[in-house]
Amino acid sequence: MYTVQYNLIDVRVFKLTPSPLxxxxxxxxxxxxxxxxxxxxxxxxxxxxxxxxxxEAFLFWLKLGFISFxxxxxxxxxxxxxxxxxxxxxxxxxxxxxxxxxxxxxGPEAQxxxxxxxxxxxxxxxxIVAGSLFVIxxxxxxxxxxxxxxxxxxxxxxxxxxxxxxxxxxAIVASAAIRIGRKAIRNSVLAAVAVAAFVGIxxxxxxxxxxxxxxxxxxxxxxxxxxxxxxxxxxxxQPAPEHTRPTPARTLAVLAVCLSLWIGALxxxxxxxxxxxxxxxxxxxxxxxxxxxxxxxxxxLPYIAQAGVETYGWLKPxxxxxxxxxxxxxxxxxxxxxxxxxxxxxxTKAAGLPxxxxxxxxxxxxxxxxFLPCFLWIFLGAPxxxxxxxxxRLAAALSxxxxxxxxxxxxxxVYFGAHVLFPGPGRFDWAAAVIAGAAFAGLxxxxxxxxxxxxxxxxxxxxxxxx
Numbered sequence: 119m120y121t122v123q124y125n126l127i128d129v130r131v132f133k134l135t136p137s138p139l140x141x142x143x144x145x146x147x148x149x150x151x152x153x154x155x156x157x158x159x160x161x162x163x164x165x166x167x168x169x170x171x172x173x174e175a176f177l178f179w180l181k182l183g184f185i186s187f188x189x190x191x192x193x194x195x196x197x198x199x200x201x202x203x204x205x206x207x208x209x210x211x212x213x214x215x216x217x218x219x220x221x222x223x224x225g226p227e228a229q230x231x232x233x234x235x236x237x238x239x240x241x242x243x244x245x246i247v248a249g250s251l252f253v254i255x256x257x258x259x260x261x262x263x264x265x266x267x268x269x270x271x272x273x274x275x276x277x278x279x280x281x282x283x284x285x286x287x288x289a290i291v292a293s294a295a296i297r298i299g300r301k302a303i304r305n306s307v308l309a310a311v312a313v314a315a316f317v318g319i320x321x322x323x324x325x326x327x328x329x330x331x332x333x334x335x336x337x338x339x340x341x342x343x344x345x346x347x348x349x350x351x352x353x354x355x356q357p358a359p360e361h362t363r364p365t366p367a368r369t370l371a372v373l374a375v376c377l378s379l380w381i382g383a384l385x386x387x388x389x390x391x392x393x394x395x396x397x398x399x400x401x402x403x404x405x406x407x408x409x410x411x412x413x414x415x416x417x418x419l420p421y422i423a424q425a426g427v428e429t430y431g432w433l434k435p436x437x438x439x440x441x442x443x444x445x446x447x448x449x450x451x452x453x454x455x456x457x458x459x460x461x462x463x464x465x466t467k468a469a470g471l472p473x474x475x476x477x478x479x480x481x482x483x484x485x486x487x488x489f490l491p492c493f494l495w496i497f498l499g500a501p502x503x504x505x506x507x508x509x510x511r512l513a514a515a516l517s518x519x520x521x522x523x524x525x526x527x528x529x530x531x532v533y534f535g536a537h538v539l540f541p542g543p544g545r546f547d548w549a550a551a552v553i554a555g556a557a558f559a560g561l562x563x564x565x566x567x568x569x570x571x572x573x574x575x576x577x578x579x580x581x582x583x584x585x
Contacts, residue, residue: 180251201235221520222519225488225492256449257457295528308517315525318525334519338512364502439538
């Protein structure tokens with residue numbers, strides 16, 4: 119057998135020499151050299167790559183905050199391409215393990231995945247930076263768009279633009295359901311789970327947690343998973359870093375800090391404006407949504423739309439669809455639509471404040487209480503999840519849950535389709551159908567960028583409004 123020698127500093131191949139460790143599969147050391155058995159070179163090359171500095175990771179997460187368009191599927195695809203394929207900061211197995219855990223959590227899985235990977239790379243502050251930068255750019259952009267919508271949305275030209283946006287949103291959600299379904303549904307059992315989830319939520323109004331728990335139990339009962347993929351700086355064949363090992367002291371510290379920030383902010387709103395005020399109601403509702411809504415942004419939206427429109431009356435059905443269209447045009451997770459919901463609710467319901475100020479505070483409250491719990495779920499649960507790597511039954515359960523989410527997303531497509539294509543009793547909107555069909559074809563067949571689809575649909579809606 120032969121070995122390849124690498125200089126510890128230069129990380130360059132110098133020469134082939136007979137192996138002093140013939141028959142061994144580990145490392146050999148001697149006079150400033152590390153000797154790697156030839157058949158282990160591909161796996162061990164990851165150990166020679168420079169680990170990213172905190173500054174490098176910070177710049178990447180900042181960049182991601184401005185380019186992460188396309189909803190959760192698009193954002194996860196960007197992270198996979200950048201972190202697994204190109205930069206190789208994390209292996210395929212570790213990426214998918216983290217993703218499956220985030221999929222089973224309540225709240226936006228794309229941001230939770232960013233927190234998880236940031237935490238793996240640079241501990242707690244790495245997770246805080248990754249999760250915060252994932253939403254901060256979108257918050258300020260969407261706040262500005264929400265102000266424009268509320269101040270000028272009644273103008274005919276602006277209304278026509280949002281008419282086209284509604285059709286684009288329908289196409290985007292339908293495309294997402296198919297795209298995620300093709301990846302998640304790999305056999306007849308998973309297909310049956312997706313169908314059952316759709317039927318349950320669409321026709322029998324089964325609660326989200328019941329669907330998710332049922333799918334998880336089914337996966338635990340009889341599923342098997344296996345994997346393999348790209349190696350990385352953080353991979354399955356490396357020992358777990360010290361900060362990923364759970365301890366009782368760390369668990370208690372995470373609970374104390376996160377619950378203080380969560381409950382303390384809600385109490386402060388109650389003391390300031392009273393427990394019956396719109397801001398306190400928003401804090402309570404989005405806290406509840408953060409705990410009981412599973413399956414990512416597309417699964418959460420029906421719950422938020424129902425509560426925002428029917429329960430609290432913060433906005434109208436058409437405004438909800440317009441808000442989703444705005445959220446699709448901005449970077450960051452799709453669930454940033456809560457910023458719009460909070461902004462409109464504050465603008466219309468908060469007494470004693472200028473509408474612009476009330477709208478900003480409403481958007482801030484909605485955003486804060488939606489995303490703060492994500493840090494708790496990751497910092498509290500990720501160390502324990504890291505100990506389950508290689509557990510085939512758990513991986514199967516998480517995959518079954520992902521299949522159930524496909525059915526929930528399909529339900530969302532039906533919900534939006536009913537409002538966009540049938541704006542009144544017995545009336546079918548042909549213009550909206552044509553715009554939605556063209557947008558879907560562009561996304562699915564021609565792989566158009568989602569931003570251009572939205573802009574093109576808005577322009578088509580504006581044109582249709584001229585006639």
